[in-house]
Amino acid sequence: MINASIITIGDELLIGQVIDTNSAWMAQELNKIGIKVSKRIAVGDNSDNIWSALDQESIDSDIIFITGGLGPTADDITKPLLCKYFNGELMLHQETLDHVTNLFENIFKRPLTERNIKQAEVPNTCKVIFNKRGTAPGMWFEKNGKIFVSLPGVPFEMKGLMTDEVIPKIKSLKSLSPILHRTLVTFGIGESMLADMIQDFELALPHQVKLAYLPNHGIVRLRLTASGNDVDQISTILNERFSKLKDLVHEFLIADEDITMQNIVGKLLQQKNKTLATAESCTGGYLSHLITAIPGSSKWFNGAIVAYSNDVKESLLFVNQNTIKENGAVSESVVKEMALGLLKQTQSDYAIAVSGIMGPDGGTAEKPVGTVWVAAVSQEKILTKRFHFRFDRLKNIEVTALNALNLLRIIIKEKE
């Protein structure tokens, strides 16, 4: 098995100004082609630390990925260091310079500065990985039988280079033994209860198959991973175990593929050729955002009304003023009226409505922070549910959205 390390460079990672999403994405993509990431390291813009990370990681890993540290400003020191580490000299790379010049003249419409020109310099001991999406080129080095790949830290650029250039190149160089994954998604059961439920199954797994628990926000994903040289054989073993696992957890199973809750709901709606709209108070548009982040969701999503103020609940969702007065905005009757008002306003087949207190303020003894009412309705049916979450504001919003989508999933499935 081929081992990889990922080194991310930048002071911004060590002061917490930036969250490292690159490593997770890279690990995922590498995993798919059978490369195991055994370590991820973040170091600052500090030559000694970068140098020793390169030394250290090339002991155990076959491929070392380096991201970041290639931007135009003075706090970036990575390129000169890589030059020294790989015994090279900085040389102007004409193709990159032409590209950078074109970007500034025709796209950014800003003057090209000395700093930008310097971005086209690369160590002459590397193979340049041409970066059509940005100004910093990727670099491919080899030393003592190990491969080092340096990529810009801008996620959009890094991803493009990995997909178009680096992954195909690695696949062509290395004979990779296949890894297969199958993932199922459960909802409404805790990690430890699930573990008890499938304890015997887990103990009886053959050595080629591994089980991982991936809990997040009330969803627990179970992933089986099989590896070995005979792809047909491991595929058969994997599928057989996967189908057994599905049976064991069927009561809580919401999908037998690695898919988000919003995609589950989207697929169901598309299959049935039905449309959806959301009426959001406490989630404030987050539900709608989750849905519209899916390409093509316009086929089944009409839109949303974020009714943050009571006035908007009344004027746009036709919630009766007295309903709010008598029950409060966070109540079963209000979310019902919101959902039904929305069905009417948007001519949709299904609607979700949510109202709650997300915190940190706004709670009362009777309705503490975290109290949420959700309604999912179709033209024929109404489902409502109360929740009480105990997280911070943002996590309360996220968990509410997930549970609202799940209620919708149930109402759609019930019609089957």
Add this chain to the structure above:
Amino acid sequence: MINASIITIGDELLIGQVIDTNSAWMAQELNKIGIKVSKRIAVGDNSDNIWSALDQESIDSDIIFITGGLGPTADDITKPLLCKYFNGELMLHQETLDHVTNLFENIFKRPLTERNIKQAEVPNTCKVIFNKRGTAPGMWFEKNGKIFVSLPGVPFEMKGLMTDEVIPKIKSLKSLSPILHRTLVTFGIGESMLADMIQDFELALPHQVKLAYLPNHGIVRLRLTASGNDVDQISTILNERFSKLKDLVHEFLIADEDITMQNIVGKLLQQKNKTLATAESCTGGYLSHLITAIPGSSKWFNGAIVAYSNDVKESLLFVNQNTIKENGAVSESVVKEMALGLLKQTQSDYAIAVSGIMGPDGGTAEKPVGTVWVAAVSQEKILTKRFHFRFDRLKNIEVTALNALNLLRIIIKEKE
């Protein structure tokens, strides 16, 4: 200066299933009290790798933070390893057991399993850091003059333990030399042009003061960091340089504190006692989500209409059918009508409207993917602007939201 390392444990980090947000948050909090994070490492659920990371990091760092690997399922091996590493034995911690029992009986309302009980076991060589938010206790170890703090990986629990217990304890133990930060926010200028603009300033900085560029989505933050033993002295130097820096970049300055675009806009609206609503097509509720994630935003935010379908644009935002037919949904006249319709519908003082093509599909030769029209309106004034972004769907959405908020900021400021 006190150095720290952060070790995060879990296979899920190395296969990319989970994005590590914990490290960034921890680094931020540690930085505030004058502790420098010099390295972050992620390792899998593998005893050898965890052990060697502990060895390695305790060479250079004074405090080693460990998160994750404490969950109830079988793929977690961290606690037995910590027990061995710190020469202890696993013992039941009664206070934690009582707490876990109570959580299951009264909050989760699920039966307590053997696995849950095991979570109350800790090495007898640690001081327990009581975790009132979850089942896995934090642990504080000391060895060879170094401190090791092990915390659960659930962000909500880890943050609570850090804030309530760990940070106060570290502050009481260590005499920390102060670090001061001041950050300003610029918009509409690239990192390299900014660097050229303040090159002389940067070269002339005294040794106690460091400058960092933090670019993200068209915003570039500039942060000055000063450290030293005499807090009055470094504070004076820092403030003097900061005010000089503000002057140098004043043309692009949007805030002289570390604040998001949505908070800048929120503050302005609150100061003026004005309200806002958003009419969103391509951003699909993301603008509204950014705003409502701010606690207390209900004071100045009325709500949003996500008009994903043209029907909703017409029926809820009063966009003329012919306007769409003649100009297309992504056009200046449509966003104008959306914004004005929304003002009427929600009785707000300001409104933003956005319509665009976020990709990956839906582009045409005339209006390629990334084409966006934005309108910001008040009762008296209309501002519109066209953009052309060239990112992936999610980043197009994020950048659109940021630019729409900026257009609103301009229209509010113009009235001053």
